[in-house]
Amino acid sequence: MWIYQKKLEFPINITTPDLNVAKALMAQYGGPDSELSAGMRYLTQRFSMPDDRLRATLNDIGTEEIAHWEMIGTMIHQTVCGASLAEIEAAGLAGYYTMHGRAVYPADPNGVPFTASYIQATGDPFADIFEDLAAEQKARATYEHIMDQTENEQYLAPLRFLREREIVHFQRFSECMNILKELYPDGMRRPGAMMRFPGAAPVDIDR
C-alpha cells in the first residue's frame, strides 16, 4: 500500500503564472513521456521482474514518479486556477477549457488524452528495462523543451529538480541493465531465455 505525505517532494509556489508554460507542462502530466506514464510503467513492470534489486528499483522509482506527477499537477493548477478566459484563449487552451474548465486533466499540450498504450509490460526484463532507460531520456528531453520556453524561476527551479531526477533514474536503470546482463549472459540471444526465472521451466536457448 501507499501512505500519503501531505507535502510536495520539492516546493512550488507560482505567484507569476504563465499559461503557455502550463500548456507545455501538460506533456509531463498526460503525455506519452509524462510522469504519469513513468509511474504506471514502473509500478506495472515490477510484478514480472526476476531479481530483488530490479523489483526494488521499479517499485521505488515508480513511487517517486507519482510524487513528480503531483508536482506537475500543482504547477498546472496554480497557473490555471486564477486565469481569465481571455488569458486561457490567448494560450490556445480554449478547447481544453471547453472540456475541463480550470481542472487538471491528463492530456498532452495538443489535447490528446492519456492512454495505457503509452506504456508496455512485456514480461521480458531486458525489453522492459530498455524501455525504462529510453523513457528517462525522453522525459529529460521533454523537460529541456519546456525549460526552453520560460525564464520564470518559479517554474525553472522545480523543472531543474525534475530534470535531474530523470538523469539519476537513468543511472539506476543502467545499473539494473548491468545486473540483468550478469544474471542472464545469454538473455540477449533469444527472448525465450528470460523464461529461466526462479520457479519457471528452463528453456533451451539453442533450440
Place this chain on the structure above:
Amino acid sequence: MTENELLNRISEVQFVCVELNLYLDTHPADEDARADMLAYSGLLTELIADYESQYGPLLGFGHSPTDKGCWVNSVWPWEKA
C-alpha cells in the same frame, strides 16, 4: 524555525533518503550507504516528529500520532501558500 523552514528542512533530509534508497536498491550491500541511510532516516524521523508536534499530521492513515492541527483542514500541497 518557522513552519515553512521546518518543512524545507524535512524536504532536504528526505531527499537525501530518497537518493540513498534508490542507490541501495541496486547496491544493497554498500555498508557506507547503509550507515548513511540509518543516520539520515533517524534525523528525518526526528524532524517529522518535531513538525507534527507543532503543526499537525504529515502522514495519513494513522502514521502521524499527534493531536495538533487537522489532517482535513491544513493546506493541501497544491494550494497556493
